[in-house]
Amino acid sequence: MTSYVTHRLDGLEPDNLLAFMALLGLLRTLEEVRPEWHPRVSWTVDKPPLRPALRVPEGVDGAAVVHATAEGLDLLAGCHEFDGLVDLTLPPEDAAGKLREITKSVDQNRYAADLWAALVSDAAISRDGKKVEATPLCLMFGQGHQHFLERLKSVPQQKTPPKRGKRRSRITVSETDCLRKALFASWKRPDATQSFRWDPNEDVRYALRARNPTDPKTKETTQHGANRLAAVGLSLLTVAPRRRAGQVRLTVLGGQPEPRGGFVFRWPIWQAPISLAAIRALLGHPDLGPDNKLAVLGVKEVRQARQISTGKFMNFTRAEPTTAP
Numbered sequence: 001m002t003s004y005v006t007h008r009l010d011g012l013e014p015d016n017l018l019a020f021m022a023l024l025g026l027l028r029t030l031e032e033v034r035p036e037w038h039p040r041v042s043w044t045v046d047k048p049p050l051r052p053a054l055r056v057p058e059g060v061d062g063a064a065v066v067h068a069t070a071e072g073l074d075l076l077a078g079c080h081e082f083d084g085l086v087d088l089t090l091p092p093e094d095a096a097g098k099l100r101e102i103t104k105s106v107d108q109n110r111y112a113a114d115l116w117a118a119l120v121s122d123a124a125i126s127r128d129g130k131k132v133e134a135t136p137l138c139l140m141f142g143q144g145h146q147h148f149l150e151r152l153k154s155v156p157q158q159k160t161p162p163k164r165g166k167r168r169s170r171i172t173v174s175e176t177d178c179l180r181k182a183l184f185a186s187w188k189r190p191d192a193t194q195s196f197r198w199d200p201n202e203d204v205r206y207a208l209r210a211r212n213p214t215d216p217k218t219k220e221t222t223q224h225g226a227n228r229l230a231a232v233g234l235s236l237l238t239v240a241p242r243r244r245a246g247q248v249r250l251t252v253l254g255g256q257p258e259p260r261g262g263f264v265f266r267w268p269i270w271q272a273p274i275s276l277a278a279i280r281a282l283l284g285h286p287d288l289g290p291d292n293k294l295a296v297l298g299v300k301e302v303r304q305a306r307q308i309s310t311g312k313f314m315n316f317t318r319a320e321p322t323t324a325p
Helices: 017-035 060-075 094-106 110-117 148-157 175-185 226-237 276-283 295-297
Strands: 003-008 040-043 052-057 122-126 132-134 239-244 249-254 255-258 260-272 301-309 314-318
Touching: 017 060, 017 175, 017 226, 017 276, 017 314, 060 148, 060 175, 060 226, 094 110, 094 122, 110 226, 122 239, 122 249, 132 249, 148 226, 175 226, 175 295, 239 314, 249 255, 295 301
Parallel strands: none
Antiparallel strands: 003 052, 040 052, 122 132, 239 249, 255 260, 260 301, 301 314
């Protein structure tokens, strides 16, 4: 019988959408390059503060996990190519053509197919008929020179962030160290790299601030390793068209529309070690909601992050429990 060891992932807070998507990306990369590990994840429900814990075979230490993650990321990041597109604003005929093209090569490149299946569907079209609807997790459409597909390509392919620190104290960070700190240490967000606005810390506002929050000298920085993993994790959150209020709209695994155009994303907190496939099954379960009807499946609580708008920019809030633990 195989013996296992558990590694606590202290960097991945339970109320941060970026952290949850990074957790999905971690499992996806490990399954790509170390399927024999049969990686599983649980949550430290009885050992606060609440964090996910990765179960791998005994003898696989944290360094081995990080090196395998880097290997998987480097492999999958090569599939993040979008034919020069920078925004997820495709005309319906272009989206249909791209999806047909990807379908033809699904046997050779399943990951690319999964990635596109998490971005658009040619059956969900904007009211004016000029473009397909993007995944609700896309928060950038060119506002403030922020381009979603451009970042979805560049972020996972950028192995290391710029030097960290100031002036003479600046240090070079390796790819593995960047990932290690994203997974196993509390986030310091030291990296001046691009991100996706999935981290609630990116909700910066002018009020009560002495300086412009978008000024390069004072703007918030991010955790680059987490964003790389989350870009891969996005591929697990498949979208699908669904008729709602007489119109076909796009839904996403784990997502739930709200009245007046609102959107929330929910994820479960569970106690027993489970696989990536099981996590996706829970995300797609019809009872993943505020009443936590999934307790019989070992779900201890459900977290919910809400999409918000501040001027022309969008963000997600910190996720709150939808029910008392």
